[in-house]
Amino acid sequence: MSDSIVTLIDVEKSFGKNKVVKKMNVEIKQGEFLTLLGPSGCGKTTTLRMIAGFEEATSGTILVQGESIENKEPFEREVNTVFQNYALFPHMNVFDNIAYALKIKKKSKEEITKRVNEMLELVQLKGYENRKPEELSGGQKQRVAIARALINNPKVLLLDEPLGALDLKLRKQMQVELKRLQKKLEITFVYVTHDQEEALTMSDRIAIMNEGVIEQLATPREIYERPLTKFVAGFIGESNIFDGEVTGFYNGIIDVVTASGNMRVKGTGFNVGERIHVSIRQEFIEIGTDSVEGFSLSGTIKDAIYMGTVVKTAVELKDKSEIKYSRFEKDDKFSEGDVVNIYWNPERAVAIKAKN
Ligand SMILES: Nc1ncnc2c1ncn2[C@@H]1O[C@H](COP(=O)(O)OP(=O)(O)O)[C@@H](O)[C@H]1O
Ligand SMILES: [Mg+2]
The missing domain is CATH 2.40.50.140 (Nucleic acid-binding proteins)
Structure with a gap:
């Protein structure tokens, strides 16, 4: 229990009569790369939004570092989110997009410049600080989104299909970059994808979801070699x-x-x-x-x-x-x-x- 950073206990979510997350129990470990993998509509984004505190669970408990997420203001939370559509501010340049969270917190100009430069280096975007999002490629935009999410030093980074909009070659390259970044920073990643190959190559553990239920939570190798259910066997590999x-x-x-x-x-x-x-x-x-x-x-x-x-x-x-x-x-x-x-x-x- 002590090394778990995010804990879901009997978490359920309904929209009206539609129960989309059912009795979910997960302990996400400090520093781990955990992937929620499943077909479209199985409840991945809803689960991530509940961990982020954007969505309230209908029942059950979500703890981040032992504390209930709902009791915290968004800016106090140790989690940050990266979305598939980047959600960059179109009118701001790269520097201001990345600096945004620190400006909100009213940090000094020196500190902001120092941190943004560190982030630019981390995501290999030095020299791009004055560009607007529209002047960037998809991969570059996604790097800005990641830098912006990391500048607050979150303990947990939630990523919802972050590479979904990229073409195959760039996606493969970004998979390797993201995995390296996660290892280097030792931040816990909770990663959502419907792409089984992406999940198998990047994750420490994979939770396979089907209709709001985790059917198996295990290492990529265990999932691949020892599927527990017919659904998992059919979803992973051929x-x-x-x-x-x-x-x-x-x-x-x-x-x-x-x-x-x-x-x-x-x-x-x-x-x-x-x-x-x-x-x-x-x-x-x-x-x-x-x-x-x-x-x-x-x-x-x-x-x-x-x-x-x-x-x-x-x-x-x-x-x-x-x-x-x-x-x-x-x-x-x-x-x-x-x-x-x-x-x-x-x-x-x-x-x-x-x-x-
Ligand atoms: N705000 C909402 N209101 C009503 N239904 C929703 C809402 N958000 C998601 N759903 C429904 O919940 C189910 C799970 O959605 P989602 O978590 O987005 O799945 P995934 O990310 O795995 O594709 C879907 O059937 C979706 O239509
Ligand atoms: Mg989704």
């Missing part, structure tokens, strides 16, 4: 997910029957007859003509799609469902129309409890 029933198990390997056929998956704690989901990543799918013990998935190769670095191939199974597998190069052994068996190393597949 997996094939089957619904089935446990028919037996032996030595930590479970036999599963699905509408597409039989399959095996590593896992424990399941009972015969129990409903289960099996998730298998596209890159772990094997195809061949031999039959493999425990598997009865056969299908017809459909189209192969070239994706730049990988080739993805779809196979249509007996029940008309499709499975996709990916390779770095086109598999020349098989071509469209071939009938193949599909299998995998059961250790590579993930067994997920079905919700009742």
